Amino acid sequence: MQAHLFGRLTPALAARRRLLEAVRPIERTEEIAVERAAGRVAAETVRAPAAVPGFARADWDGYAIRSADVRSARADRPVALRVVGEVFAESRFRGRLRPGEAVAIATGGALPRGSDSVVIFEESERSGATVRMYAPARPGDRVAAVGSDIARGETLVRPGTLLGPALLGAIAATGRGSVRAFARPIVTVLPNGTELRSPGARLRAGEIYESNNASLVAAIAACGAEPRPLAPVPDDPRALERALRAALAASDLVVATGGSSVGERDHLPRLFPKIGRLLFHGIAVRPGKPTLAATAGRKVLLGLPGHPSSCLLNMFWLGAPALRRLARQPGPGWTSRRARVVRAIPPPGQGLARVVPLRRLGDRVWPTWRGSAAITSLTAATAFALLPAGAPGIRAGGTLTVFALEPGLAASPNV
């Protein structure tokens, strides 16, 4: 065993920028039913094939009338009209409304020809075939005109638009049953380490359970990608190279964990430049220094430390923005805000930036760090801060910019 030291460490933000520049947003698309497209990103311009509404409709239950007939109507001087028919939502009044006539109409019903407005039940009084109107109406009152919601040909969605509940409803309202969306990129997780066993297996001496799959899979899904966890691969360079190449062929991006440092058994730093072009190895950040990335054709390889907290914390500040760019999801996976620290944060020291996991409650935060090997450093974290190398510590009561994690990344909802 030899001491292979890191070369020049890449500053944290430079590493992130290099990784982001290397990631190409997914180009594969698929046609998806509107009822299954929530959270997807549109890959087409959706123009309304038809106006919504497609015909003038009553916006309320009441009587379709000619507004000219009731211009003088008042509570103390009602105008009487003759009820000549009724229109339910799906039916039509066949004739044409003449002066002095009214048609009972249900919300959504097609406005009879000749009528121009609707008077609601509450402002009228029915007695047999006669209805008294107690209030005036203006043309268009309580009527949804053709195209008043969505004009025919109107652009509803552009490529890159996130499809949420309201937009999917709008697409359905124009009659589209499906939408072309970008595929969820496939992100394979490849843990490596001869000492690793999958949870549920029986450990032998010196072995530990592989846990990065479980945490990364959850984080990858929260970034809009489709995670594919693999069983751990031993520290054998040939087996590892085969596994990496196979994972690359079947994925849009590969996240390998463990074997990312400078020891003799750390094979990723030799394999990444063999398979692709190294972007960086070693980030000037703590925890998370033993991290590397490479491009392989149009795809990206990311190597994260095996230590559970270093691994997941790197996924938060470094991996998530890259995966969200790959998946064309908006935002990096967090929102920034100012917060006040309840417990002091020590200075990061010279040379290395420090990523500090935090629990946030409103505008107060406190560090949750218990060491990079301890997954419990993050089991309460809902936010993090990134202190530059050489920055001063933050005393209790001091403020700093924190990044509040999105629900799928945070340990519990940000409140």
Added chain:
Amino acid sequence: MQAHLFGRLTPALAARRRLLEAVRPIERTEEIAVERAAGRVAAETVRAPAAVPGFARADWDGYAIRSADVRSARADRPVALRVVGEVFAESRFRGRLRPGEAVAIATGGALPRGSDSVVIFEESERSGATVRMYAPARPGDRVAAVGSDIARGETLVRPGTLLGPALLGAIAATGRGSVRAFARPIVTVLPNGTELRSPGARLRAGEIYESNNASLVAAIAACGAEPRPLAPVPDDPRALERALRAALAASDLVVATGGSSVGERDHLPRLFPKIGRLLFHGIAVRPGKPTLAATAGRKVLLGLPGHPSSCLLNMFWLGAPALRRLARQPGPGWTSRRARVVRAIPPPGQGLARVVPLRRLGDRVWPTWRGSAAITSLTAATAFALLPAGAPGIRAGGTLTVFALEPGLAASPNV
């Protein structure tokens, strides 16, 4: 057609409270692999079956030593030790370290008996079988002690805990390959209206496309439930009753849309009390007044207006908290904050509270309302406000409390 007027309207917050009290959190559970459990809610107390780490491990690459040997080591006065072996992550040093000895050790390696700390490569210099230590060490330095991350028997998760990336990693680290979680409640959407056609079908005169399925399905999924959209059912009381009863039998909660008002063709207000016990019909809120709810045994029926924006907006302020309680998801689906309105919001008027959809950018918001029939009222909304009946309007520049929607409910990410 007759004017069946609403009886006494239920105030908005009272309606919500009644609905929330009627919803029973899901009790069905299932065993789920940790790699598929993201976003689920734990249904068991998870105690660590084993300590993590299960043996004292090196936290860094370096040399396992006896700290007593290097007590006097300094940069200018190194202490020489004899390297007697090496330990990779999965291997063990069989013997016992004696005074004056060191064992090369990789991160994660089991600390040899007799050693109590690790000196990193950067603070040492190897020459054949000799290694010079340039810095002292204290017992425990760079060592992860047994149980230092998770103690054996420690409670990791309690019933009701949301399973995010870090907790799932912690569960996996203790060797658990699966976890008992609450099932995602099944929520069926049942649109009713003879005029409704599913998107993709061809419209006949007076017909429109059913679009509430598309928006509600997305909102229901964002609340942690499993949506089941049904094809529209015509305004036939017998067909509708059959469909409601069948949906109830197969679901944990049913959301019917349309037919919720007081017209002759509005069958829900007669069917809900027949199938179960009515909680309310008619909410003193605009939009969204024609809304009703009932309990049927341990299940809940919710009837929302057919107007797309009224329907989805009611889902935001009224339905989401109920669905999230059903799914045992934390929080109502939004977080509250103060914001400044860029464009004035008119007063809600007497008698009816007003729900105002908003677009939010930082601490500024503006209304997006275009009418309750217009789904485009919500296609830009990322937040909403609830103004009580009789409240004053908000002038441009004034502040109010707004509810920022979670990513899955909002039209685009809240920023």
